[in-house]
Amino acid sequence: MRVAIVVFPGSNCDRDVFEAIKSISKKLPKFIWHKETNIENFDLIIIPGGFTFGDYLRCGALASNSPVIKSIRDHASRGGAILGICNGFQILTETKLLPGTLIRNNALKFLCHDLNVIVQDTLPSPFTWGFKPTTKLNIPIAHNEGNYYINDNELKKLKFNGQIAFKYEENLNPNGSVGNIAGVLSENGRILGMMPHPERSVLNHHNSLDGKLFFQNLMEQLLS
Amino acid sequence: MTKENINNKCTLNQAMEMGLTKEEFELICQKIGKIPNLTEAGICSAMFSEHCSYKSSKKWLKTLPTTGGHVIQGPGENAGIIDIGDDQAIVFKIESHNHPSFIDPYQGAATGVGGILRDVFTMGARPIALMNVLRFGEINHSLTNHLLRGVVKGIGGYGNCIGIPTVGGETNFNKSYNSNILVNAMATGLVNKNKIFYSAASGVGNPVIYVGAKTGRDGIHGATMASAEFSDDTESQKPTVQVGDPFTGKLLLEACLELMKTDLILSIQDMGAAGLTSSSVEMASKGNVGIEIDLDEIPLREKNMSSYEIMLSESQERMLMILKKGAEDDAKKIFKKWDLDFAVIGKIINEKKIILKKENKKVCNLPLDFLVNDSPELSREYVIKTSRKILNNKNIIIKESIKSIIYKIIENENFASKKWIYEQYDSSVMGDTISVGNKSDASIVKIHNSEKGEFKGKAVAISTDCNSKYILNNPIEGGKITVAEAARNLVVSGAKPLAITNNLNFGNPEKKEIMGQIVGSIKGIKEACEQLNTPVVSGNVSLYNETNGKSILPTPVIGMVGIVDDIEKIIYMNAKNNETLFIVGQDENKYDGFLQSSLYQEIFCDDFSGQVPPIDLKKEKHFHDFVMKLNDNKIINSAHDISDGGLLPCMIEMLLFNKLGIDINLPPRIQIPNKENLLFLHGWLFGEDQSRIIISTNKPDKLVEFSKSENIKVYCIGKTNNTGIVEIPKYDSICINKCSDLYNNSISNLFS
Numbered sequence: 001m002r003v004a005i006v007v008f009p010g011s012n013c014d015r016d017v018f019e020a021i022k023s024i025s026k027k028l029p030k031f032i033w034h035k036e037t038n039i040e041n042f043d044l045i046i047i048p049g050g051f052t053f054g055d056y057l058r059c060g061a062l063a064s065n066s067p068v069i070k071s072i073r074d075h076a077s078r079g080g081a082i083l084g085i086c087n088g089f090q091i092l093t094e095t096k097l098l099p100g101t102l103i104r105n106n107a108l109k110f111l112c113h114d115l116n117v118i119v120q121d122t123l124p125s126p127f128t129w130g131f132k133p134t135t136k137l138n139i140p141i142a143h144n145e146g147n148y149y150i151n152d153n154e155l156k157k158l159k160f161n162g163q164i165a166f167k168y169e170e171n172l173n174p175n176g177s178v179g180n181i182a183g184v185l186s187e188n189g190r191i192l193g194m195m196p197h198p199e200r201s202v203l204n205h206h207n208s209l210d211g212k213l214f215f216q217n218l219m220e221q222l223l224s
Numbered sequence: 225m226t227k228e229n230i231n232n233k234c235t236l237n238q239a240m241e242m243g244l245t246k247e248e249f250e251l252i253c254q255k256i257g258k259i260p261n262l263t264e265a266g267i268c269s270a271m272f273s274e275h276c277s278y279k280s281s282k283k284w285l286k287t288l289p290t291t292g293g294h295v296i297q298g299p300g301e302n303a304g305i306i307d308i309g310d311d312q313a314i315v316f317k318i319e320s321h322n323h324p325s326f327i328d329p330y331q332g333a334a335t336g337v338g339g340i341l342r343d344v345f346t347m348g349a350r351p352i353a354l355m356n357v358l359r360f361g362e363i364n365h366s367l368t369n370h371l372l373r374g375v376v377k378g379i380g381g382y383g384n385c386i387g388i389p390t391v392g393g394e395t396n397f398n399k400s401y402n403s404n405i406l407v408n409a410m411a412t413g414l415v416n417k418n419k420i421f422y423s424a425a426s427g428v429g430n431p432v433i434y435v436g437a438k439t440g441r442d443g444i445h446g447a448t449m450a451s452a453e454f455s456d457d458t459e460s461q462k463p464t465v466q467v468g469d470p471f472t473g474k475l476l477l478e479a480c481l482e483l484m485k486t487d488l489i490l491s492i493q494d495m496g497a498a499g500l501t502s503s504s505v506e507m508a509s510k511g512n513v514g515i516e517i518d519l520d521e522i523p524l525r526e527k528n529m530s531s532y533e534i535m536l537s538e539s540q541e542r543m544l545m546i547l548k549k550g551a552e553d554d555a556k557k558i559f560k561k562w563d564l565d566f567a568v569i570g571k572i573i574n575e576k577k578i579i580l581k582k583e584n585k586k587v588c589n590l591p592l593d594f595l596v597n598d599s600p601e602l603s604r605e606y607v608i609k610t611s612r613k614i615l616n617n618k619n620i621i622i623k624e625s626i627k628s629i630i631y632k633i634i635e636n637e638n639f640a641s642k643k644w645i646y647e648q649y650d651s652s653v654m655g656d657t658i659s660v661g662n663k664s665d666a667s668i669v670k671i672h673n674s675e676k677g678e679f680k681g682k683a684v685a686i687s688t689d690c691n692s693k694y695i696l697n698n699p700i701e702g703g704k705i706t707v708a709e710a711a712r713n714l715v716v717s718g719a720k721p722l723a724i725t726n727n728l729n730f731g732n733p734e735k736k737e738i739m740g741q742i743v744g745s746i747k748g749i750k751e752a753c754e755q756l757n758t759p760v761v762s763g764n765v766s767l768y769n770e771t772n773g774k775s776i777l778p779t780p781v782i783g784m785v786g787i788v789d790d791i792e793k794i795i796y797m798n799a800k801n802n803e804t805l806f807i808v809g810q811d812e813n814k815y816d817g818f819l820q821s822s823l824y825q826e827i828f829c830d831d832f833s834g835q836v837p838p839i840d841l842k843k844e845k846h847f848h849d850f851v852m853k854l855n856d857n858k859i860i861n862s863a864h865d866i867s868d869g870g871l872l873p874c875m876i877e878m879l880l881f882n883k884l885g886i887d888i889n890l891p892p893r894i895q896i897p898n899k900e901n902l903l904f905l906h907g908w909l910f911g912e913d914q915s916r917i918i919i920s921t922n923k924p925d926k927l928v929e930f931s932k933s934e935n936i937k938v939y940c941i942g943k944t945n946n947t948g949i950v951e952i953p954k955y956d957s958i959c960i961n962k963c964s965d966l967y968n969n970s971i972s973n974l975f976s
Contacts, residue, residue, distance in 0.1 A: 053471065112648070
């Protein structure tokens with residue numbers, strides 16, 4: 001498995017993702033600085049969480065104009081797998097590689113705690129296949145702008161296509177997301193954006209090991 | 225002030241406006257042999273300010289124990305450093321941002337966090353944990369809501385963005401803080417022992433480098449502002465509050481750590497309070513050299529800044545470094561990569577002076593030794609006042625059912641969960657967090673990558689504490705208890721206490737009784753640190769926390785750091801079903817308790833006068849060793865310190881998570897309900913006697929055996945069950961579900 005972790009100024013979960021992948025994969029992931037323009041030959045590109053460019057203007061907006069984005073688009077158009085976590089998700093919606101947008105949590109405050117996300121019945125995707133739909137994964141969130149918004153027509157399309165990867169539990173939606181959405185897939189199922197941080201539930205001292213299940217499944221699916 | 229004429233001599237009035245006294249101004253003129261110009265006077269005033277010179281407290285701070293086998297760096301540097309073995313060290317410090325946070329809660333708190341982080345990474349350490357100690361006025365006071373929200377958003381705004389987990393701290397409310405809130409931020413970092421950086425400048429001719437953000441007009445004379453009392457026109461001081469940019473902070477952190485991997489840096493210091501002035505003066509004077517700076521080279525955000533403004537600006541995210549000669553280009557490349565300013569602004573000179581040039585003219589020429597060594601050290605008058613009142617429990621206890629009392633304590637803002645606050649902080653970024661919130665008595669962060677094979681790794685445990693009621697009633701004993709409690713919190717979490725940092729927050733030291741609080745609590749802290757072998761390695765003093773003559777409660781905050789040598793030994797607070805609960809530190813012959821100065825008295829009597837619970841530090845140390853021994857022998861399943869609120873509230877905290885119940889085994893003497901026994905029972909349940917903890921165990925026999933051999937008293941409270949009811953036989957029963965609801969939601973309900 002060749003995994004790239006893209007680092008922007010202000011990324012702050014890059015090392016955490018590195019450690020998570022390192023703990024389950026023999027091959028170490030590679031950091032890619034946002035000014036690099038040639039990132040071929042990776043099986044998976046991960047855009048980690050953080051506050052790229054200080055979240056100035058809009059979360060992810062400035063990062064979506066970084067030089068590295070062109071090669072990420074190329075990777076996507078080749079059908080390559082891309083995972084955007086938290087701020088990485090925001091960058092993927094800003095680049096329009098994923099539909100919808102992420103606005104401020106409805107309580108207007110940053111929130112960090114453990115919660116369950118529920119795996120949905122989706123189109124074929126390395127991110128969700130391998131899990132039985134309705135499986136609960138205990139993974140923490142840590143965000144200020146995780147309130148996923150998309151208009152009704154587009155939401156219908158997402159549901160119809162099976163592009164909703166994860167939902168928060170009914171009545172435990174932390175941020176006001178439309179349809180309790182916690183993670184969204186691209187139309188071909190090869191790109192996932194999610195607000196929760198799976199890399200924070202991988203190591204033995206973490207509160208849960210469900211993030212490890214998530215990454216292990218992803219690796220297996222990508223290799224098969 | 226924008227137009228400057230270097231020949232303009234500073235008048236006494238101008239000097240006094242800068243915060244200097246007449247005597248200090250005269251001393252300056254005499255020592256430097258001339259009347260200073262405005263820039264020179266500004267520099268002197270900043271260096272002489274309470275904030276930089278510690279003039280009121282210096283005499284007493286010197287008495288604190290600061291050395292020990294594991295101390296690598298004590299006070300006097302940007303932060304303290306302790307050895308944790310394996311060629312690694314922990315760097316930590318606490319610092320206040322009280323005055324700015326009252327004026328502008330968001331920016332005040334945010335820059336407080338940014339500043340303390342720079343103090344830690346300037347020494348070469350990667351910050352791994354943030355804590356904060358907050359004090360606000362009454363919870364329903366008109367300003368509290370706005371101040372609390374702003375401060376919490378500010379702490380989160382900086383810490384979350386820069387990506388350092390905020391893992392704990394404490395928040396308390398009391399009316400004495402209505403107009404003077406406290407915001408103390410503590411940062412802890414991890415450094416390789418042979419990659420520590422210090423601030424003493426060296427090498428005549430070596431280049432002086434400025435890196436980071438540009439200099440603007442924000443925070444000019446902040447150190448002086450922070451050294452004065454507030455009055456009604458405090459709002460007008462808003463322009464002196466600095467503005468933080470955590471994004472630049474993050475870039476600066478990464479750029480500095482990247483440069484520190486090379487051997488190009490000779491010394492480095494954060495531009496904190498009094499900005500370029502204190503950093504350049506301190507670096508040069510520590511290195512016994514002089515410094516020359518060309519102010520035209522300073523990266524500026526605004527045009528036409530005077531030398532006075534440049535030197536006293538407290539713009540954030542800036543560092544001063546001395547590089548090896550010829551290293552400029554390599555270093556510059558790194559800062560370019562991170563889009564940060566990098567400027568060679570001067571050089572180290574032989575003559576021990578600070579010389580500033582602007583437009584090819586000397587605008588400042590001051591002797592360094594004088595600025596640092598001759599800054600005043602005052603022997604302020606003091607009187608250590610202790611409460612003369614001796615209250616009998618009869619005068620304190622109220623005629624309410626135990627049930628009604630416990631619910632009121634649990635929902636009280638000084639006891640209830642601060643979840644509403646700490647969930648706004650990113651506590652799990654960096655992936656090493658083990659314990660936050662109420663998981664254990666201390667906050668615990670794993671030492672990154674310390675695991676090896678079967679060994680699961682080491683961790684750092686941190687605790688912050690201060691019980692102001694005790695300090696007010698008896699500064700010396702209260703000081704001891706504050707240190708002892710911080711240590712106990714570490715011990716019951718499975719850690720060994722190593723060292724402390726302290727933040728001494730008080731009112732106006734010119735008043736004898738306030739100075740007495742300072743002197744008294746330092747004496748208490750000193751004694752406790754000596755007995756518990758936890759030297760003071762860094763700290764901060766914040767005085768003049770007064771408004772219109774009314775002082776805050778004395779608040780000397782202790783931040784203690786300890787080491788968990790194997791993370792398998794960490795003790796959590798939550799008890800499980802079918803475990804036996806014990807009080808360690810008392811036996812069945814104790815059937816009452818110490819209610820003076822307690823949370824019980826505070827809540828129900830709206831008063832906390834009287835005596836403070838006695839503490840014997842030798843016994844306390846023995847007690848800690850005993851608890852560590854129990855832990856090494858795997859006798860403890862979970863544990864919790866008995867502190868604020870006493871036995872019953874603290875025991876309920878252990879039962880909440882798993883919604884457990886218990887039938888309490890009351891001491892024989894008070895098992896029959898009558899008037900006299902009820903009096904004792906209140907003391908037993910809510911008294912705050914020291915040197916006690918509660919543990920849960922599955923090995924009660926072993927515990928009793930160990931306690932006999934070590935001469936420690938233990939008392940079996942009973943076995944946990946899954947009824948969710950705490951039964952006090954013949955007196956009352958308490959519903960854990962209700963406790964849980966009150967505990968978790970009372971503060972959230974007020975603020976959501």
